[in-house]
Amino acid sequence: xxxxxxxxxxxxxxxxxxxxxxxxxxxxxxxxxxxxxxxxxxxxxxxxxxxxxxxxxxxxxxxxxxxxxxxxxxxxxxxxxxxxxxxxxxxxxxxxxxxxxxxxxxxxxxxxxx
Amino acid sequence: xxxxxxxxxxxxxxxxxxxxxxxxxxxxxxxxxxxxxxxxxxxxxxxxxxxxxxxxxxxxxxxxxxxxxxxxxxxxxxxxxxxxxxxxxxxxxxxxxxxxxxxxxxxxxxxxx
Numbered sequence: 001x002x003x004x005x006x007x008x009x010x011x012x013x014x015x016x017x018x019x020x021x022x023x024x025x026x027x028x029x030x031x032x033x034x035x036x037x038x039x040x041x042x043x044x045x046x047x048x049x050x051x052x053x054x055x056x057x058x059x060x061x062x063x064x065x066x067x068x069x070x071x072x073x074x075x076x077x078x079x080x081x082x083x084x085x086x087x088x089x090x091x092x093x094x095x096x097x098x099x100x101x102x103x104x105x106x107x108x109x110x111x112x113x114x
Numbered sequence: 115x116x117x118x119x120x121x122x123x124x125x126x127x128x129x130x131x132x133x134x135x136x137x138x139x140x141x142x143x144x145x146x147x148x149x150x151x152x153x154x155x156x157x158x159x160x161x162x163x164x165x166x167x168x169x170x171x172x173x174x175x176x177x178x179x180x181x182x183x184x185x186x187x188x189x190x191x192x193x194x195x196x197x198x199x200x201x202x203x204x205x206x207x208x209x210x211x212x213x214x215x216x217x218x219x220x221x222x223x224x225x226x227x
Binding site for chain 2: 004031033040041042043044045048056091093095101102103104105106107108
């Protein structure tokens with residue numbers, strides 16, 4: 001069964017350092033999402049891509065977060081510099097279409113900022 | 115913007131009993147309501163969804179009901195099994211931006227054998 005791949009699964013870093021997360025969506029899925037899930041809460045959308053274009057990044061803290069999907073396939077989410085409040089699970093999801101259809105989530109990247 | 119409230123935050127049932135989780139939403143333009151199951155250390159997995167043109171949907175032991183007038187929807191799990199133990203999230207989104215899901219805070223379901 002096709003899956004959304006994410007790496008690393010776990011990342012521990014000190015505040016002010018840079019971190020990056022990688023996501024490879026299910027083949028053929030044009031829409032890719034990055035969500036952030038703080039412990040004990042539901043996921044919140046950070047950014048949505050349709051192919052290589054950003055559709056929605058209204059919730060992305062652009063002073064320290066950046067995301068790209070250069071070739072419209074895999075994607076990278078970067079945080080620089082990391083802050084204590086960034087500790088969370090970063091989930092990538094993909095769907096065949098952004099208007100309809102199921103979102104398939106990866107297993108996430110757990111970030112701890114010390 | 116949309117706000118989704120979910121209750122209860124924790125639910126403990128005996129194996130074989132039914133479990134009900136309820137959610138309310140605020141945005142009348144929302145028209146897609148999925149439910150996700152998240153097991154420890156894993157990403158959320160869609161278990162059932164419903165659109166605003168339908169009042170009820172069932173898939174084996176799982177059913178979802180939607181009341182558009184009252185802006186609430188519920189998840190019903192019958193004949194619960196220990197493997198149903200997980201955190202369940204409801205979510206809502208608008209037409210044309212189905213991937214921009216607004217999630218509730220989750221319900222931790224424990225099914226005791």
